[in-house]
Amino acid sequence: MIRTSSIFCFRNALRLCKPNNMVTGVRAMPRSTLLTNFTGRASFSSSRISYHGDLHRPRPGEELHVTFILKDGTQKKYEVCEGDTLLDIAQGHNLDMEGACGGSCACSTCHVIVDPEYYDALPEPDDDENDMLDLAYGLTETSRLGCQIKMTKDIDGIRVALPAMTRNVKSNDFN
């Protein structure tokens, strides 16, 4: 398997970034309809969040922070609740993260690359997660599954990148 060093991947993602696009979204209206995930993003503002399902609204003063770096380099920063997983947060904010197995650590579709600065603050992945990471496209040294990362104070401010490579990495990808 061709392994990309995650620092390379992360810096690469950052190089593509536009100026920081801060979205707080705390005051957005809760959406109770399932249409949220299916409307073309062009027609909805990015401050719509669906607080149904597994995403929780953080209490004022207790907000934690997470930044997602999308495949095109855009950065999205959110105020989030302790205990929510990165998968729930990403999906609640309509980001392009699939969770084919519903967040039960049985696939690799929520694969994220964690900023090396925050990686060690995370508890180590267990065998089940590592078994799934075996199958992830573009695996790096700081890859994790989004469904297994729960927000805690220890990782407040964490930055993760959605993998730019969405198929098996080939040697000519680096040309």
Next chain:
Amino acid sequence: MELHSLSKVFVRSVSDNVARRRVSVIGSGPSGFYTAYHLLSKSTVPLHVTIWEKLLVPFGLSRYGVAPDHPEVKNCEDTFSKCANTFSGSDHKHKFEFVGGVEIGKQIKLSELLAQEDAVILSYGCSGDRKLGIDGESTAKGVFSSRTFVNWYNGHPYFAHDPYLTEFDWTKVRNVGIIGNGNVALDLTRLLVSNKIGSIWNPTDISLIALNCLRSAPIKNVKIIARRDFVHSKFTNKELRELWELERYGIRGKIDPEFFNETMCDTSKINDRVFKRRVEMCAEYLKPFDKRTKKNYKKYVPPAIDESEVITWELDYLKSPLKVNVDEHGKIESLNLCKNKTTKDSKLVKTQDEVTYEMDLLITSLGYEGKPLEEFKDLGIKFDGDHMANINGRVQDIHGVIFPKLYASGWIRRGSQGVIASTMQGAFDVADIVMQDISHETKTTETTREIDLSGIKHTTWSDWQKINKSELEAGVRQSKTRVKYLDDAEILQFLASNKS
């Protein structure tokens, strides 16, 4: 206030009158459904997406392939259902339709779809079996392909009552051979060695016909036989670990030191992450429990049981089957194999060394094989051995030129390989290509009208919702995740008496 309600009315009538481009997806398994899901989620052009399914019920291999003790893998069906539920209604720019019980090529021709639709995506998977091509494979009793076996225990309506399986004498099955080294081979092994453990299998949606047959089998040993060596095993670490962890029920794994010993695999010299983890896993689990060095291999102490009670599974390597030997009733009693070896220039060759295994059941797990539709020949569509000839999912004709409006996703595009996650990504890639092509087409086909289903018996998405509810309710009554209908007649009878 007035302006707001006016614009609401305007939007609704726009979505009623919008001219939707028509896309047909053939097959409702993960590749078909993920293709439809991606189209409906991302397309800015309004679409009418129809999924055609040969069976009365959707979901393909998710329902009939995934192992019953892996229910979380089937969670993709939640994504599919939400998508179908959302777009089956009439208040959206897209429209979704499910048509079950219709086989493209039979009640409706592919050529008709190509004439009426703006795009047709072949996602019908692989319906055949790769064969060994040895004596006795097709004729001996007690020899089955993995596809037949998996369909049987997953309650596929064409296989659930297959007499070759249901009337087989399971009470004599002690030694089992499985040819193949993919995850399906391990799924089969897990079921064969652990089916008597109620806590694992009772809550699942496994066909009770199959479960009861298997529970009457006094299985002692399952050999998983590979043509090549340990380095080339195709199954994934997750499934292998699951097998090792059955040791807590007295089910033991074995690998002959000829094929695996720790000194052969010095982990400090291994760069490949997956292989390194596999070597460590096997090295640890092959040690006696109290000699293991890492705590993740010491989770459950194996029970102290009598050796006669132990059930073994074994990874056997460098063997090729030659011949199935049968008794006077035509039932398998043993298998002849030859040993293989790797030459100095890394070629795999058969040797003259042969071995015979006593065997009461043989399952060939070599992969499913794709089949062409009958119309391909007349239409000049190219089929490449066991999958569609295609470039990036655009199907090619026999001259290698792109066949207009025709695409392929999933196993019928690439061959029978990959897990649901890779199928999903492939489906998204093909859906992107379809959207690209549709957006470049400035005019739709001349006859873009609905396919006339008035004379054709079929099930709808709303029918599936009723069937699904009924299966889940039966599951609740029997403390299972679901109890599947095992034949079409039962389903049709249920629908007829639940017409409202």
